[in-house]
Amino acid sequence: MKADLPPIVNLVEGMLTKGLGGLSAKSKLGKSWLALQLSVDLACGTDFLGFSTKKCGVLYIDLENTPSLTQDRLRQILDGRDAPKNLYFAHDYNLMGEGFEDDLTEFLKTHPDVKFVVIDVFQKVKRGKQQNQTDYEADYEILTVLKNIADKFDGCIMPIYHDRKAVDPTDPFSNLLGSTAIIGVSDFVWMLFKENREDKEATLAVTGRTIQDASFKLKREGVKWVNLGNAAAVEETRRRQEYARDPVVNTIKKLLSQNNGKWKGRVKEIIESSQYFKGCRIYGSAQKVGQIIRNRIADLQEYDQIYHSELTKGTGGSLHVFETENPTFKNWS
Incomplete structure (x- = not known):
C-alpha cells in the first residue's frame, strides 16, 4: 500500500x-x-x-x-x-x-x-x-x-x-x-x-x-x-508454590534423599514416614494420599525429575516406585 x-x-x-x-x-x-x-x-x-x-x-x-x-x-x-x-x-x-x-x-x-x-x-x-x-x-x-x-x-x-x-x-x-x-x-x-x-x-x-x-x-x-x-x-507460580508446600511431595523427596534416589513402598508407609520429617506430616487417608500422588505425577517429573510407577501386588495395596537422578534435591525451592 x-x-x-x-x-x-x-x-x-x-x-x-x-x-x-x-x-x-x-x-x-x-x-x-x-x-x-x-x-x-x-x-x-x-x-x-x-x-x-x-x-x-x-x-x-x-x-x-x-x-x-x-x-x-x-x-x-x-x-x-x-x-x-x-x-x-x-x-x-x-x-x-x-x-x-x-x-x-x-x-x-x-x-x-x-x-x-x-x-x-x-x-x-x-x-x-x-x-x-x-x-x-x-x-x-x-x-x-x-x-x-x-x-x-x-x-x-x-x-x-x-x-x-x-x-x-x-x-x-x-x-x-x-x-x-x-x-x-x-x-x-x-x-x-x-x-x-x-x-x-x-x-x-x-x-x-x-x-x-x-x-x-x-x-x-x-x-x-x-x-x-x-x-x-x-x-x-501458584502451581509451583503449592507443589513446594505439599507434604506428600516433600515426604517423597526426603525418602529418595535417604535411599540414594530410589524408594519403593505403599501409601501407608509414606504417611507413616512423614511424621519423622520436620514440616512434612501428612494428614489424610491412604486413599486420599494415593490420589494426591497420582495427581502429582506430572509435577514430580517436571519440577524434580522424579519418575513414578505403580505396581499392584497382593491385597496390601499398590506399591509405588519413585526414582530420581538428583537425590540431594539441591534445587529445592
Missing part, C-alpha cells in the same frame, strides 16, 4: 483500541466496577491495571443504576480525588432505532473531547429483532451502527454484555451472549470470568483485530481491580 496511514491508537496500551469494543461477564462479577475504573483512568490519564492510557473525555451510559448509586460508586473509585470534568454520565436513553443513535451522535458532536463511550448494559438499548430476522442478523446490524459511530468520531464504544448461562471452559469468548455477531463486528472484546464464583481472583481475557491475545489475573482490592500479572504466569 502506498498510502501513509496513521498508526493505530491505543486508548489503553495493548488492551483497548479505537472502534467497537465489548466487555462481558456473568452477573454480579464486577464488570461494571471494572468499566467505571477504566472510565476514570481514561478521563484522568492515569494507568489502568498497570497499563498507560491516552487521556480523553468519557461518556458512561449507566442504564442499570440510579444516578445516586452511580455517584456513590464514583466516589469510591476516586477515593478522595476530585471527579474529572471530562467524565460524563447519562441514565436515560432511547432504544436503538428509536433515537439512541441520534442522541449519541449529537452528544459526540458537541463534546469532541469524548473518545470513549460505555453502554452499561447493551441489552437495555437493544431493540427487538425485526420480522424474518435471525438473532445473528439483528445483532450484527445494530452493532454495525455502533461501530460506524465509533469510527466516524475516531473513538471507542464499549457495550457491556452478559454471559450465557452455559459455560465452555476451553473458550471463554464463546460464553458471550450473541458471541458470533459480537466478535464478528467488534474490534476487540474483553471477557471477565472466574472458574468458580467464590474464587477471590478473576481472569480478564482480551482479544481483537489489532491487539495481541492476552489474559490477566485480577483481584479486587476494595472496589478496584488490581492486575496480578499474566494469567498463565500467575497460575504457574
Whole structure:
C-alpha cells in the first residue's frame, strides 16, 4: 500500500483500541466496577491495571443504576480525588432505532473531547429483532451502527454484555451472549470470568483485530481491580508454590534423599514416614494420599525429575516406585 496511514491508537496500551469494543461477564462479577475504573483512568490519564492510557473525555451510559448509586460508586473509585470534568454520565436513553443513535451522535458532536463511550448494559438499548430476522442478523446490524459511530468520531464504544448461562471452559469468548455477531463486528472484546464464583481472583481475557491475545489475573482490592500479572504466569507460580508446600511431595523427596534416589513402598508407609520429617506430616487417608500422588505425577517429573510407577501386588495395596537422578534435591525451592 502506498498510502501513509496513521498508526493505530491505543486508548489503553495493548488492551483497548479505537472502534467497537465489548466487555462481558456473568452477573454480579464486577464488570461494571471494572468499566467505571477504566472510565476514570481514561478521563484522568492515569494507568489502568498497570497499563498507560491516552487521556480523553468519557461518556458512561449507566442504564442499570440510579444516578445516586452511580455517584456513590464514583466516589469510591476516586477515593478522595476530585471527579474529572471530562467524565460524563447519562441514565436515560432511547432504544436503538428509536433515537439512541441520534442522541449519541449529537452528544459526540458537541463534546469532541469524548473518545470513549460505555453502554452499561447493551441489552437495555437493544431493540427487538425485526420480522424474518435471525438473532445473528439483528445483532450484527445494530452493532454495525455502533461501530460506524465509533469510527466516524475516531473513538471507542464499549457495550457491556452478559454471559450465557452455559459455560465452555476451553473458550471463554464463546460464553458471550450473541458471541458470533459480537466478535464478528467488534474490534476487540474483553471477557471477565472466574472458574468458580467464590474464587477471590478473576481472569480478564482480551482479544481483537489489532491487539495481541492476552489474559490477566485480577483481584479486587476494595472496589478496584488490581492486575496480578499474566494469567498463565500467575497460575504457574501458584502451581509451583503449592507443589513446594505439599507434604506428600516433600515426604517423597526426603525418602529418595535417604535411599540414594530410589524408594519403593505403599501409601501407608509414606504417611507413616512423614511424621519423622520436620514440616512434612501428612494428614489424610491412604486413599486420599494415593490420589494426591497420582495427581502429582506430572509435577514430580517436571519440577524434580522424579519418575513414578505403580505396581499392584497382593491385597496390601499398590506399591509405588519413585526414582530420581538428583537425590540431594539441591534445587529445592
